[in-house]
Amino acid sequence: MISTSFADIFKQNALKNSLLPIVVSPQVHAELFALDENARVSIDLPAQKLTLPSGRSVEFAVDEFSKHCLVNGVDELGYIQHNEAAIAAFEARREGSIDTLA
Numbered sequence: 001m002i003s004t005s006f007a008d009i010f011k012q013n014a015l016k017n018s019l020l021p022i023v024v025s026p027q028v029h030a031e032l033f034a035l036d037e038n039a040r041v042s043i044d045l046p047a048q049k050l051t052l053p054s055g056r057s058v059e060f061a062v063d064e065f066s067k068h069c070l071v072n073g074v075d076e077l078g079y080i081q082h083n084e085a086a087i088a089a090f091e092a093r094r095e096g097s098i099d100t101l102a
Contacts, residue, residue, distance in 0.1 A: 002041075002050070004029050015066040016075065022050060022060045031056075045071055 001014065002022045014021045022043070024032070031052060032041070042051040045067060050058045062070075069079060080087070 002029070002032060015062075015070070018070060018073075018075070020045065020062065020070060024050065024058055024060065028052070028056075028058050 001019060002024055004026050005023060006014070006021045011021045020043070028050075031054075035041075035053060039053045041053065043049075044051070045062070048060055048062060048067070050060055052058070065079075069075060074082065
């Protein structure tokens with residue numbers, strides 16, 4: 001999704017549902033609306049760049065965690081599950097954890 005702005009709650013919900021909300025200037029937005037319906041726009045998420053058919057590139061912002069999840073095809077739970085071993089090791093060292101009480 002590309003717009004000049006998004007409400008914070010909408011933006012966060014979109015990212016949690018693997019939708020990338022891209023905020024652009026009104027000038028870029030107008031340029032997008034002027035495009036032919038068959039025009040192709042390129043989005044490079046790792047580089048955070050939107051490239052228009054004219055070749056003009058525009059940078060866009062996205063937080064690192066959301067970018068990581070989108071690039072790797074995981075949601076928040078998938079991210080946590082991927083780090084399960086590190087979490088278990090931390091919990092095993094932590095005073096007062098279940099493992100240290102046994």
